[in-house]
Every structure is written in structure tokens, then in C-alpha cells.
């Protein structure tokens with residue numbers, strides 16, 4: 001009987017050893033919330049006399065189900081996303097508003113001129129976007145003179161008809177195309193404009209005829225409105 005008893009004791013011990021890890025795993029797989037809610041731990045890094053308790057954070061662990069936690073997470077992410085998007089939109093909007101032209105600049109973008117106040121054969125100079133603009137009410141003789149010029153002989157070949165919308169009204173930016181001086185009207189060798197800075201002569205169509213300027217006087221964007229109104233810009 002003795003050998004049988006010994007054998008059964010060995011078998012029982014080995015079975016107990018095989019079951020021990022499973023029991024250990026079960027103990028570890030217990031919910032951490034439950035484990036931490038009811039216990040506190042000694043710090044392993046302190047001496048025995050100065051050991052300190054690590055508090056339990058179990059009460060901060062969510063009691064809700066996984067689905068509830070997911071909903072809360074999605075809600076928080078969505079809300080933060082919406083707030084961030086609104087902030088970004090407002091920032092971009094403010095930036096664009098600052099970059100846009102101010103009211104006084106917009107007001108200067110277009111200038112209206114009453115043509116009835118300019119007699120035939122006279123010049124008027126107005127200011128548009130910080131530059132002088134020449135408006136000449138040309139006579140029939142001046143229009144003829146402008147059309148009789150041999151275009152091929154010009155430095156910057158341009159027909160008079162391509163520089164005006166109505167032959168009697170010549171509208172040009174009054175800035176010399178050499179270095180930017182303001183030419184003088186009804187002066188020069190060609191009956192048009194003369195730039196005293198370096199001696200450029202423009203004809204009655206504002207085309208360069210003599211001197212260092214390389215191009216004709218620039219024609220701005222303009223249109224004729226109702227009631228003898230000229231709108232520049």
C-alpha cells in the first residue's frame with residue numbers, strides 16, 4: 001500500500017502545480033477597476049521605514065460600458081473639431097478682411113468726370129489712383145493731325161484710332177514713359193506734350209516722337225457713361 005500512496009501523492013502534487021498558473025492568471029484578469037478600487041499599494045522603491053502608500057485611483061475609472069465611453073469620446077472629438085474649424089474660419093476671414101482694399105482706396109478705384117465742363121481745345125488733369133490723368137478735348141484739326149502721321153515711322157507704332165474710344169476725347173495717364181516725370185501739355189515740337197526732365201516730345205495722340213522715352217503715354221481703362229460722363233478705372 002505504501003508505494004501506491006506515494007505514487008498518488010506525487011500525482012496530486014503535479015496536478016496542483018499544473019493548476020496553479022491558471023489560478024494565477026484568473027487572479028490577474030480580475031477587473032483592474034475592482035482591484036484598484038479596493039486596494040492601495042506599497043512603493044517597492046522606498047525603504048521599509050519610509051514606505052509610502054500609492055493612492056487608489058479606482059474611483060476615477062469609468063463605470064460606464066464600452067459603448068458609452070466610445071460615444072463620449074466621439075462627442076468630445078467632434079465638438080473639439082467643430083470648435084477648431086470655427087476658429088480657423090474666423091482667423092482666415094479676419095486675415096482676408098485686413099488684406100482687402102479699404103473704403104477710401106475703393107472710392108479712388110473709379111473716378112467720374114463731367115465732360116461738359118471741358119471746352120474744345122482744352123486739357124484737364126485729374127488724379128486717379130495717385131497718378132495724373134490727362135483728358136484732352138481735341139479739335140477736328142487735332143484729330144486730323146493725329147491721323148495723318150505715318151505709323152511706320154513711330155518708335156512705338158500705334159494708330160490714333162487704337163488710342164481713343166471717341167476721337168474728340170483723348171484720355172491718358174500723365175506719366176512720362178522714360179523715368180516717370182509729368183509732361184507739360186500744349187508744349188513740345190509736335191503740339192502735344194513735352195517732358196522737361198530729359199526732353200521727350202509726345203504728339204497730339206500722346207505718342208512718343210522724340211527724346212529718350214521708349215513708349216507712348218499709357219491709356220487707362222475708361223468708359224463713357226450717360227450724360228457726358230467719363231468713368232476712369
Ligand code: FES
Nearest residue numbers: 176178179195198
Ligand atoms: S522722365 Fe520724361 S524724359 Fe525722362
